Amino acid sequence: xxxxxxxxxxxxxxxxxxxxxxxxxxxxxxxxxxxxxxxxxxxxxxxxxxxxxxxxxxxxxxxxxxxxxxxxxxxxxxxxxxxxxxxxxxxxxxxxxxxxxxxxxxxxxxxxxxxxxxxxxxxxxxxxxxxxxxxxxxxxxxxxxxxxxxxxxxxxxxxxxxxxxxxxxxxxxxxxxxxxxxxxxxxxxxxxxxxxxxxxxxxxxxxxxxxxxxxxxxxxxxxxxxxxxxxxxxxxxxxxxxxxxxxxxxxxxxxxxxxxxxxxxxxxxxxxxxxxxxxxxxxxxxxxxxxxxxxxxxxxxxxxxx
Amino acid sequence: xxxxxxxxxxxxxxxxxxxxxxxxxxxxxxxxxxxxxxxxxxxxxxxxxxxxxxxxxxxxxxxxxxxxxxxxxxxxxxxxxxxxxxxxxxxxxxxxxxxxxxxxxxxxxxxxxxxxxxxxxxxxxxxxxxxxxxxxxxxxxxxxxxxxxxxxxxxxxxxxxxxxxxxxxxxxxxxxxxxxxxxxxxxxxxxxxxxxxxxxxxxxxxxxxxxxxxxxxxxxxxxxxxxxxxxxxxxxxxxxxxxxxxxxxxxxxxxxxxxxxxxxxxxxxxxxxxxxxxxxxxxxxxxxxxxxxxxxxxxxxxxxxx
Numbered sequence: 001x002x003x004x005x006x007x008x009x010x011x012x013x014x015x016x017x018x019x020x021x022x023x024x025x026x027x028x029x030x031x032x033x034x035x036x037x038x039x040x041x042x043x044x045x046x047x048x049x050x051x052x053x054x055x056x057x058x059x060x061x062x063x064x065x066x067x068x069x070x071x072x073x074x075x076x077x078x079x080x081x082x083x084x085x086x087x088x089x090x091x092x093x094x095x096x097x098x099x100x101x102x103x104x105x106x107x108x109x110x111x112x113x114x115x116x117x118x119x120x121x122x123x124x125x126x127x128x129x130x131x132x133x134x135x136x137x138x139x140x141x142x143x144x145x146x147x148x149x150x151x152x153x154x155x156x157x158x159x160x161x162x163x164x165x166x167x168x169x170x171x172x173x174x175x176x177x178x179x180x181x182x183x184x185x186x187x188x189x190x191x192x193x194x195x196x197x198x199x200x201x202x203x204x205x206x207x208x209x210x211x212x213x214x215x216x217x218x219x220x221x222x223x224x225x226x227x228x229x230x231x232x233x234x235x236x237x238x239x240x241x242x243x244x245x246x247x248x249x250x251x252x253x254x255x256x257x258x259x260x261x262x263x264x265x266x267x268x269x270x271x272x273x274x275x276x277x278x279x280x281x282x283x284x285x286x287x288x289x290x291x292x293x294x295x296x297x298x299x300x301x302x303x304x305x306x
Numbered sequence: 307x308x309x310x311x312x313x314x315x316x317x318x319x320x321x322x323x324x325x326x327x328x329x330x331x332x333x334x335x336x337x338x339x340x341x342x343x344x345x346x347x348x349x350x351x352x353x354x355x356x357x358x359x360x361x362x363x364x365x366x367x368x369x370x371x372x373x374x375x376x377x378x379x380x381x382x383x384x385x386x387x388x389x390x391x392x393x394x395x396x397x398x399x400x401x402x403x404x405x406x407x408x409x410x411x412x413x414x415x416x417x418x419x420x421x422x423x424x425x426x427x428x429x430x431x432x433x434x435x436x437x438x439x440x441x442x443x444x445x446x447x448x449x450x451x452x453x454x455x456x457x458x459x460x461x462x463x464x465x466x467x468x469x470x471x472x473x474x475x476x477x478x479x480x481x482x483x484x485x486x487x488x489x490x491x492x493x494x495x496x497x498x499x500x501x502x503x504x505x506x507x508x509x510x511x512x513x514x515x516x517x518x519x520x521x522x523x524x525x526x527x528x529x530x531x532x533x534x535x536x537x538x539x540x541x542x543x544x545x546x547x548x549x550x551x552x553x554x555x556x557x558x559x560x561x562x563x564x565x566x567x568x569x570x571x572x573x574x575x576x577x578x579x580x581x582x583x584x585x586x587x588x589x590x591x592x593x594x595x596x597x598x599x600x601x602x603x604x605x606x607x608x609x610x611x612x
Contacts, residue, residue, distance in 0.1 A: 193528035222499035231591035234584035278540035285537035
């Protein structure tokens with residue numbers, strides 16, 4: 001038997017990300033014990049019923065006691081208050097981490113509450129589905145996905161290394177990145193695309209001339225993929241946009257500029273402009289498949305009877 | 307053995323849609339013979355090598371001779387010229403159909419060339435992948451997908467019924483719709499989302515501060531799905547936007563309006579507006595899954611090692 005990476009891991013917040021961590025930690029035998037806490041009584045009940053963790057506590061402070069690693073898995077806007085609450089109960093030498101999609105804001109909200117002798121190593125696993133809650137998790141969520149560690153200056157390298165070992169044990173590839181750079185890269189690859197998908201789905205919903213049922217019935221590829229993105233957790237995404245405001249607005253500004261140029265090409269019948277643009281974007285897709293971040297299988301195997 | 311629906315079917319243009327039709331027609335034993343034509347010599351060679359059709363011809367006119375059904379599977383902008391070319395060779399009583407994503411324009415371009423005694427039944431299967439060409443096809447593409455028939459006024463009901471039987475034999479659900487309504491519904495569910503995805507991928511490509519390799523490497527859900535949409539065939543999509551101009555521009559106008567409202571909510575920190583909006587769009591997703599047009603499986607089963 002290999003040695004667990006941590007004796008006790010506390011998961012604060014028990015949604016998709018935390019519940020997938022619990023499954024992946026057990027799969028890899030990476031912790032001696034997993035404790036958990038969720039703010040909602042119903043979530044705690046569900047977590048107990050499905051035996052998600054070894055013990056579920058009714059307060060975050062109780063859940064983190066004696067933990068070697070505490071992972072904050074709450075919406076970005078709730079990180080600061082939760083950290084403040086658990087700070088007095090943290091074991092000396094423990095590590096606090098998180099899974100938030102925005103890093104600059106989380107560091108600013110959490111860092112001031114970290115007690116002397118406790119390590120803080122922010123992290124962000126780039127994985128998810130449109131489902132939420134403790135029953136949405138599965139052990140394979142992080143397999144072959146990236147987890148970005150965003151250590152603040154002066155962090156103990158051993159604490160970073162140990163967290164890296166945990167994430168690798170859960171199947172992820174691990175990289176390190178600066179907080180501001182992380183927030184810009186994510187604004188491009190995730191935050192702006194999510195806002196755009198939310199917007200398009202909202203437009204379809206508004207259109208009374210095209211009834212809801214038809215939009216749903218004939219949701220061809222395109223819109224269908226947008227609805228999947230736009231079904232993600234509302235609280236999590238509200239917090240992402242409010243806390244990664246500058247980078248998201250900058251990317252959306254660029255997006256609007258380009259969209260207007262393409263609209264003009266449609267209006268004026270400039271087919272060459274459109275064709276050139278679409279040819280260029282097609283090449284990016286090839287890069288992603290070569291980088292192993294998606295499958296080339298047609299339609300992801302959806303829509304087949306077999 | 308059931309009787310084939312048509313003795314001879316001619317497929318004009320041999321891309322993803324036509325090659326999937328060929329496989330589905332053979333699977334269902336729906337035609338006595340399939341003939342084919344593609345403009346490019348290389349495509350014809352490939353089609354012969356993989357035995358896609360029973361016979362591949364070097365001209366469209368030869369391919370349609372004696373065919374009971376001719377399906378135009380070329381980009382929307384090429385429908386009129388191809389129709390003009392084949393018109394003199396069409397068998398009396400034959401049916402001409404198409405698979406174009408825009409219907410008003412195709413009807414205007416094709417209808418004037420339909421000879422006396424030949425039926426014209428426009429159609430649009432709502433299915434596709436980001437792959438193109440004769441080797442991209444597979445028999446299951448239309449299974450449980452919609453095919454919309456858009457018959458013009460005065461069309462022989464028997465010709466419509468027979469085409470419906472063919473599409474049902476290929477696994478599709480068939481519905482009928484008016485051309486203008488079709489073009490608006492598709493602008494919402496497919497055309498505008500595609501343009502938006504193309505735009506977002508183009509923005510990412512432009513951003514020199516975020517290197518290409520990072521955008522690709524960390525292409526989280528969101529951007530990754532956009533790149534798949536934005537990898538679709540450039541010629542096909544150029545033609546879609548140029549020929550469904552009004553409906554697409556109308557939807558894009560609505561989209562921009564809504565996007566500006568959400569950007570303003572981000573800028574002013576109006577979390578309630580964002581949360582309400584995201585909660586509303588989430589409900590639409592449930593409708594699509596209930597309508598059987600997508601799977602609820604997490605991540606479509608992607609990204610798992612199993």
